Amino acid sequence: MAETVTPAVAEPAHPGSTRRERTGWYFYDWANSAFSTTVITVFLGPFLTGVTKVAAGCDIEDKCRDGYVHPLGIAVAVGSYVPYLISLSVLLTVFVLPVVGAVADRSARKKTLLAGAAFTGAGATIAMVFVTGDRYLLGGVLFLIANIAFGAAVVVYNSFLPQLGGPDDRDAISSRGWALGYLGGGLLLALNLAAVSALSEEGNPQRTLDLARWSIVSAGVWWAAFTLVPLRWLREHPTAEALRGGGGGNVVTAGFRQLGRTVREMKAYPLTLFFLLAFLIYNDGIQTVVGLASQYGTEELGLEQDTLIVTILVVQFLAFGGALALGALARRIGAWKTVLLSLVLWTGVIVAAFRLPAEAPVPFMILGGAIGLVLGGSQALSRSLFSQLIPAGKEGEYYGFYEISDKGTSWLGPLAFGLVFQLTSSYRVGLVSLLIFFVLGFALLAAVPIRRAIVAAGNTPPRVL
Structure with missing residues (x-):
């Protein structure tokens, strides 16, 4: 019997994994969601935009629609700086994440890779404490x-999922992880x-900016501290290739070589690639909405920071229940149909x-509640659905490509939003440009023969799709 989606109910045993191990895996979602929620969703946009305003000579409370900064001599509108940064970070991850995945598949010590990446990210987040005054470039680099x-x-973390449960269990396992992540992110918020x-003071925008900076720092501390739980409870599940020494030589160079082979061999799994293309498009839209919501709320709608935080709290706690509820719906109608339904709701x-x-x-708060109900489920079920489409032993590599548009790593959406804003000076028009991601993503996902795609990857389909 497949796992239920209620955490209090006993989970079925799965060869090679234990309840303690699965709980440890869930807790990395709890740990890293502090970054995606507190930093990406709430504070980064208003904070870094405020610092950029100072660098452009604008008042912090001014919308500064005509203000520009010049990183590397390039004229960038103040309102476009954060969206452009997000796009640049993802362009860089295109080269980094697939290699990380290939190395993870060839390493017998994936927990070490998880620790290195997590503590590096948490350290850079904590270092935001030094982003004061007009140091917008330092903030951008960090x-x-x-x-x-x-x-x-997250690439390394996701690659554990296929070893934690069978085809009928993964939707529930993935949903629990996302749900716990939203709960943890909501608690820190x-x-x-x-x-x-x-601590805020009326009429003192600099004080608000400082509080946002310390909130970002707190996310780094939270991320680092709770990463210790999965590092303690997860067990290594090395692939056969890893047990053979990763093909000989240094695991990193072997990972590069294997990545090249995998890219060439991907044409043997066209349906997996088609699903990945659909995901990259629709999830880019989701991540852009999440990442730029606070900037839209402050700059276009003129809402106070407290309103934004309360709204995101509503999103977080409703997303906890939404992830579990859509996971339950997926058990009845299948994950594929449930994700398609969520994309219709995203368009609305x-x-x-x-x-x-x-x-x-x-x-704004009511709309945030609607987002919360569909956010967690659409992401959790996409993750578990993709795990069914990955050839055995290549989980890290394929999740490396998947992560290009996962948590906080969208790039086409922020790029489109930033360009439209620079051309029109309108956040509303920029928002409308995101509709294409959901409409096109829905059309592509609907065209995937999902059961045939799972079989083509060499895996056993779950009973309900």
């Missing part, structure tokens, strides 16, 4: 390091909300966000 390391750690409410979210009135916190 964010690039943190976001790339974040993606690298609640603590930050209490600090911001207690974009249309509703475009029509939101300015300086009206309640409608």
